[in-house]
Amino acid sequence: MRGATAMIVAAGVVALGLVPVLAPPFYANLLIPFFGYAIALLGFNLLFGYTGLLSFGHAMFLGLGAYGAAVMAGENGIKSFEVVLLGVALAGALVALPIGLLCVRFIGIFFGMLTLAFGMLTHAILFKFYHLTGGDSGMRVPRMNILGLEFQAYNKIELLAGPFYYYCLGLLVLCGLVMWRIVHSPFGLHLRALSNNAQKAEYLGVRVYQFRLAAFVISAIYGAIGGAILGFRIGLADPEIVHWTHSGHLVFMTVLGGFSSFLGPIAGALALTLLQDQLQSITPYWRFILGAVLAAVVIFLPRGLAGIAGTGAALAKRRAAA
Amino acid sequence: MTAIVETKNVSKRFGDFRALDDVSVAVREGEFVSIVGPNGAGKTTLVNLLTGLLIPSNGQVFFKGTDIAGIGAVALAKRGMARTFQLVQIFPQLTVAETIAAAVVSQQDKAWRLFSKLASDGAVRARVREIAGIFGLDGRLKSESRLLSQGEKKLLDVASAFALNPEVILLDEPTSGVSTAEKHGLVQILIDAAKKAGVKAIILIEHDMDLVAAYSHRIIALSEGKVLADLPPKPFFADPVIIETVIGRRRST
């Protein structure tokens, strides 16, 4: 069954790779946020799907990535996107460590509320400390070079729809492979064990709190990388990126795609990005339809798109370890 | 023989309630010891003290000579004591192989390997097969635990504890929820498994006196937080006062 997952991934990568070639730049540009979200959700689902912790404040780490890029590239003149990615990943880990230490003592609704509170605390800080963060107008994220190349001949749209697009695709594949290894490692098995039954897991020697914390930190690193991509594309980091409703959207994408499957959240990110774009071009009331879609998924499709697609991705995940 | 697990003058109070009062018991290498007593006698409290979950109000709890008061489940597993629970504890969405592998990973100290492929770890796989074989679960390695029969869940619960390669195993009413006909078979499997796995001592919490009588080297009876008796089966069952207190009048056999 692992072959099936590999086939889906290969087909997906080829299809995504063809977008800039076959479709107008608009679509490649549209998919950049998808890459950012997909990477962030890979991490988010390690926490939610595999470890059983639903964070309602995860957008704070996307914010960290975007603002981190603004600070590093905008204020300190670091022009290499790779250095910025490493920087925000490190910052994500450092910030997640103390917050996680406090949050993972709780599970269920209390974990959700605590992360929500931390998220909104971050929002309030970004919003209120105008002289540091630019308040509601945010901070500028300047154009950076990727792989040491300036691409001076390209304007911003061309850069995004061309080199940066492939760069993000590559980054997604890389982050996906790393996450695949993590969830199929002994560490990943212990995460699933503790989310299934924490008490039993402890007696089998699973370090429940340390592992929850580790999952939290890894998910924060992925979130920060995703956030840096979002910031690069818009050229701006503003407080709305950490608002609790944005965290809600992360959960939305994950559930839409299916949190019990490895590829589900990526499918969810793609589906929501495309759906939102389509709806926005049709009606000003797209939020209503998104809400209705979410309600329908929650009620009728608790396993998300991965559940109906019947791609066997979920099966592959389980059987691969045996 | 020195004691491998031992409590010395242990008391445990919850507020004004004395759950255990000056309890000194010991389990030696090679022993199969049963702990019995009516509900509310303090069995659960004693188990939680022996497994390092609770800290005694007075006295000490030793495992292999070191104080284990309140060390917690993970440290306990690391030092070589495993336990099972009265209510069957499984990981519903993990397969049988994964459940056993979770314990094997702890035992082989591989849990922090974030990027290594579990599926291609031969040492883990071999141990999983071995344990599954002992408990007759080798045909169901790829089944999800929630889909097993009640009896198989029970076996899996115990098998995963054995996979830790413990020196002492504490079985908290392993036969609850198992039909009378299957009880002896289950305990026999557990004893055989213990021998194969090199377990040095078994502590059994049990209500079924037939099982207790059949397998124990020694029986410790608790009543109202105190040790009522600490005797081998023969003198134990010969004492009508003990029988009356522990089993009550409803004993039919």
Add this chain to the structure above:
Amino acid sequence: MSLIANLLLGGIFHAAVLFLVAAGLQLVFGVQKIVNLACGSFYALGAYFGITLVTLAMNFGLPAWLLLPILLVAGVLMAAVGPPIERLLRTVYDRDESFQLLLTFALVLMFQDVLRLVWGANPQSLNNVHLVYGKLTWGDLSVPVYNLLVIAAAGATAFFISLFLRRTNYGRLLRATAENRAMAEALGVNVRSVYAVVFTLGTMLGTVGGALVVPTSAASLDMAIEFVIEAFAVVVIGGLGSMPGALVGALLVGLIRAASLVVYPEFEILAIYVIVIAVLLFRPSGLLGKAAT
């Protein structure tokens, strides 16, 4: 001196409205174990409809002093959205709490656009009609009587809710269901109808709260997603599911907001989150909640 008194009254007024919405949240969580993110949307709905109904009434030439009763009616009428939403939530009662939370989040998204569709994207307000009841003035301290009436109304609501829960048979039934759903069901309580009643009551507390606040501040689309966070802060501080906790939490949040406005305005909303986090960490059951889980 009067500055402080003014701030204090402002804080208590804010607390009064917060209490109403938080009480709705508590009722629903206490009995149904659902954290309703849409409570802020009910609040916004009450606010918008309050403006509409008051405007309508004034156009019909009703006397201005009817403002408060009209607003109350507006709030109560909008509670009609409660039963159908409860029917929707019924589909996930037996599911994991993350699904319940998400379904209420879906409602938040949908309400945003329903409000936008009906009332437009621009904030709406009633122009100082609340001054119809005059102002109380002592020296240089001056308070609109309307604000005092709202504080009194919230106080009365707190009183009647506690009376209802403690002294009436139905109240006892609600508390029994909150305590142990299976047991209540076994004793013949119609849990389904209890849930419908509780959710509608919870909705009403939110819509009435929104209707009452609207003469003093504008109704806007953002109020739904902002107020829910404040209401959530109140219930966390007070203790999830605890009515007295909602009261204490609301007062605390209201007064902290008022106080930080003078002391250090940047700290306003920040202070609330810091307290929320501190409470969750050191007393996760809240100041007046039951023992920690």
